[in-house]
Amino acid sequence: MSITGATASPQQYLLSLSRWRPIEIAFWLATLLPFILFPNYLSLASQIAITALFALSLDLILGYAGIVSLGHAAFFGVGAYTAGIISRYGWGEPLSGLLAAAVLAGLVGYVTSFIIARFRHLALIMLTLGFGLLLAELANSAGWLTGGVDGLQGVKTWPLLRYFEFDLFGYVAYSYSLIALFIVFLFARRLINSPFGLALRGIRENAVRMRAIGAPSRSHIRTVYTIAAAIAGIAGALLAQTTETVSLETLGFQRSADVLVMLVLGGAGRLYGGLIGATVFMIARDQFSGIAPQYWYFWIGILLVMVVMILPNGILGGLSQIYARWKRK
Amino acid sequence: MRRSALSTRGLSKAFGALPVARDIELNLPKGARYALIGPNGAGKTTLINLMTGMLAPNTGQIFLGSDDITKLEPQQRVRLGLARTFQINTLFASLNPLEAVTLAVAERRGIADRFWQNIAVHKEAIEEAHDILVKLRLGDCCYQVTRELPYGRQRLLEIALALATKPKVLLLDEPAAGVPQEESGDIFEAVAGLSDDLTLLFIEHDMHVVFRFASYIIVLVGGAIFIEGSPAEIAADSGVREVYLGKRKHG
Numbered sequence: 001m002s003i004t005g006a007t008a009s010p011q012q013y014l015l016s017l018s019r020w021r022p023i024e025i026a027f028w029l030a031t032l033l034p035f036i037l038f039p040n041y042l043s044l045a046s047q048i049a050i051t052a053l054f055a056l057s058l059d060l061i062l063g064y065a066g067i068v069s070l071g072h073a074a075f076f077g078v079g080a081y082t083a084g085i086i087s088r089y090g091w092g093e094p095l096s097g098l099l100a101a102a103v104l105a106g107l108v109g110y111v112t113s114f115i116i117a118r119f120r121h122l123a124l125i126m127l128t129l130g131f132g133l134l135l136a137e138l139a140n141s142a143g144w145l146t147g148g149v150d151g152l153q154g155v156k157t158w159p160l161l162r163y164f165e166f167d168l169f170g171y172v173a174y175s176y177s178l179i180a181l182f183i184v185f186l187f188a189r190r191l192i193n194s195p196f197g198l199a200l201r202g203i204r205e206n207a208v209r210m211r212a213i214g215a216p217s218r219s220h221i222r223t224v225y226t227i228a229a230a231i232a233g234i235a236g237a238l239l240a241q242t243t244e245t246v247s248l249e250t251l252g253f254q255r256s257a258d259v260l261v262m263l264v265l266g267g268a269g270r271l272y273g274g275l276i277g278a279t280v281f282m283i284a285r286d287q288f289s290g291i292a293p294q295y296w297y298f299w300i301g302i303l304l305v306m307v308v309m310i311l312p313n314g315i316l317g318g319l320s321q322i323y324a325r326w327k328r329k
Numbered sequence: 330m331r332r333s334a335l336s337t338r339g340l341s342k343a344f345g346a347l348p349v350a351r352d353i354e355l356n357l358p359k360g361a362r363y364a365l366i367g368p369n370g371a372g373k374t375t376l377i378n379l380m381t382g383m384l385a386p387n388t389g390q391i392f393l394g395s396d397d398i399t400k401l402e403p404q405q406r407v408r409l410g411l412a413r414t415f416q417i418n419t420l421f422a423s424l425n426p427l428e429a430v431t432l433a434v435a436e437r438r439g440i441a442d443r444f445w446q447n448i449a450v451h452k453e454a455i456e457e458a459h460d461i462l463v464k465l466r467l468g469d470c471c472y473q474v475t476r477e478l479p480y481g482r483q484r485l486l487e488i489a490l491a492l493a494t495k496p497k498v499l500l501l502d503e504p505a506a507g508v509p510q511e512e513s514g515d516i517f518e519a520v521a522g523l524s525d526d527l528t529l530l531f532i533e534h535d536m537h538v539v540f541r542f543a544s545y546i547i548v549l550v551g552g553a554i555f556i557e558g559s560p561a562e563i564a565a566d567s568g569v570r571e572v573y574l575g576k577r578k579h580g
Contacts, residue, residue: 010427010459013472015449195435195451196444198424202432205421212381212419213433214407214494215441223442 018193027272031178035171042170048282049177050238055262055274056181056188057231062260063269064192065224066204067116070125070256071132072232075105077139077251079233084152084246085145092158094241098180101237102230108135109229116225117218120207129253136251151247155240166242173242180238184231185271191227192271200224204269261300265307267314276315333392334359334528335380335411335498340389342379342552349375350386351553357498362521363530364543368572372552373532374416377500381413382406393498408437410497414487416506416532422476426467426486429475430458433493458493465489465519481512485519492523499523501531505538517542540564548572 008016034045054076061067079101086097112131119127139146147153159165164172191197199220202210210217240246249255258281259274266277284303288296311318333356340353349372357363365373378384380391382403390399398406421429434454435441449455462471465485470478475486484504491499504520505513517538520531533539539546540560547557550572556563563569 010431010471011449011452011455013427014431014455015447018447018449190447191444193448194444194446195432195441195448195454198428198432198435198448199441201424202421202429205423206419208383208415209419209421209490211383211403212407212413212415213436213490214404215432215436216404220442223444227444 018189024272027275028182031182034174039169042174044282044286046170046174046177046242047239048279049174049181050235050242051259051262051282052275052278053177053181053184053238054232054235055259055266055278056185056271057228057235058259058263059268059271059274060188060191060200060231061224061228062263063271063273064197064200064204065221067221067225068121068125068260069128070253070260071128071130071135072228072259073251073253073255074132074135075109075229075232076236076239076255077135078105078108078229079236080240080246080250081139081146081152081236082233083237084155084240087155087157087241087244088152092156094157094160094176097157097241098234098237101233101240103233105233105236106226106230109232110222110226113222113225113229117221129256132251132253132256136248136253139251140248146246146248149248151245152240153245155244155246157241157244166244170242177238177242180234181275184234185275188231189271196220196223201269261304263314265304265314267311267316267318270314270316270320273314273316280315332359333357334361334394335530336392337380338390338392340376340379340386340391342375342384342386349552350379351551353379353389353554355547355554357528357530359497359528360525361528361530362542362544364539364546365530365532365549366534366536366539366546367549367555371549373549374502375552376549377413377502377530377532380500381411407494407496410495411500412491412494412496412498413500414491414502414504416502418480418483418487420475420483420486420490423474425472425474426462426478426489427455427458427471429486430461430471430489430493431455433490434458434461437494461489461492464522465492466515481508481516484508484516488516488519496527498528498530501529503532503534505533505535510535513538 034042058069058072061069082101082104083097086100115127116124140148157166160172160176166172199215202215203217203220207217236250239250262277262281263274265280267273284300285296288299307315335357337353337355340350342350353376367373375384379386382401390397393409393411396409398409431454434457438454440451440454462468465488467482467485467489470482475483488504501520505516508516513535521542543560546560546563548555548563548569555572556566556569
């Protein structure tokens with residue numbers, strides 16, 4: 001996988017780590033397949049892309065910086081409600097809606113990051129869980145603004161770039177979600193290959209050593225937490241705009257738990273893990289709920305137990321292990 | 330007036346009723362090669378933890394040059410030029426040495442918060458990191474993930490990471506801990522080859538190594554300085570033999 005040390009300069013070596021690999025290009029080409037192969041499933045494909053974006057945002061904090069969150073849906077929900085409420089009150093332009101959602105979710109992330117950065121491990125899980133529950137209850141009680149348990153009604157998304165009307169089949173919805181996912185992915189990919197990305201891995205690997213090299217870990221954590229919150233907000237806004245409704249479920253505990261499951265399934269800290277995990281999870285949910293809607297978490301449970309037992313680094317971790325073994329032969 | 334690179338005044342620390350540092354007065358002149366020795370539980374690592382800020386003292390002061398650093402956070406002390414290594418490997422297991430040392434260099438240069446730049450554009454930082462690795466003879470394994478490195482190489486990486494912070498004072502907590510005796514010389518050769526401007530304090534149990542590489546020795550017993558002096562003075566001291574040297578056999 002890596003080029004040999006003897007010939008390459010250290011700089012070239014580090015550059016080679018961020019080079020696009022054929023498998024990545026194949027992956028992104030494959031995301032176009034639903035247009036041709038499954039035109040009846042474009043709405044599902046759009047939901048997958050949105051969920052993948054949400055999982056990607058969690059990967060930045062969990063997979064790279066080692067911050068376990070059980071309340072990440074809070075930012076998804078803030079983004080969804082921001083875009084939804086703006087639209088409900090008369091401004092349905094999607095791109096500015098996305099931007100507003102990113103800014104507001106990022107702001108909420110920035111404010112909470114001052115507390116998040118001070119804690120680790122179990123305390124962190126409880127804190128993020130607490131923030132998530134708090135925000136969900138706030139949205140529930142502010143029924144005049146959010147619609148409460150009935151959900152936010154009257155969201156109307158204007159045509160994308162004033163031209164592409166959101167259609168019933170989801171052509172525009174999937175195109176829109178996929179492009180947003182890809183652009184944010186490019187940003188995230190740059191981030192993990194940056195000096196900052198290296199610092200995040202340092203925090204995950206050894207917080208004590210980070211102090212011993214003089215690193216301001218807390219400030220790094222605040223930065224990545226804000227970025228991840230903004231990305232989660234974009235994902236939430238995409239869901240609000242493409243489905244034209246926002247329910248309390250967008251910032252519920254279930255969504256926080258689901259996205260964690262997706263990331264573990266796919267493989268955390270691999271950038272593509274969240275994308276793969278979201279795809280597997282969403283397709284599994286679609287298929288299993290067709291068989292027995294009330295029991296489908298049973299199958300997800302089995303899948304999760306199997307993956308964690310057999311592939312501790314998720315589906316992607318397992319695949320790369322097999323690939324490495326095959327290459328050595 | 331203080332000429333020392335690192336000094337402490339009346340430094341004390343107790344864990345509950347157990348005193349682990351008692352009224353420690355230390356003066357490390359610039360460029361010194363000090364050894365800190367003493368039996369197990371004498372408080373040697375505790376003293377390093379106190380000086381680097383990983384533990385807070387109950388009383389006393391710590392000075393880096395003429396700056397009082399007693400109240401500073403560990404990472405602030407590092408940025409002022411006080412670095413350390415750990416007795417038990419405290420490394421970035423899934424990073425390779427080049428990535429790890431480049432990270433340390435990037436933190437020192439204040440570029441580690443740049444999430445919008447590819448790491449590879451920072452040619453100078455990468456080359457500085459590589460030079461440090463080459464100097465410590467880690468050049469040939471700098472692309473190998475840390476957890477797969479031989480143990481002795483990991484000990485050297487401990488030192489490389491500390492050097493990347495460009496310290497004025499470097500505290501080495503048993504740099505050759507766990508390394509077979511025939512290899513521990515290599516590690517101390519690397520330490521001895523460091524710049525003369527660098528002030529060094531190292532903890533070490535092997536008396537051959539101590540007498541060979543230290544210009545001055547501090548003996549710590551029960552959290553207090555028992556005696557200090559040149560290697561010749563320490564070797565001649567009967568009290569030291571009793572509390573420390575007499576108990577250990579070294580071929």
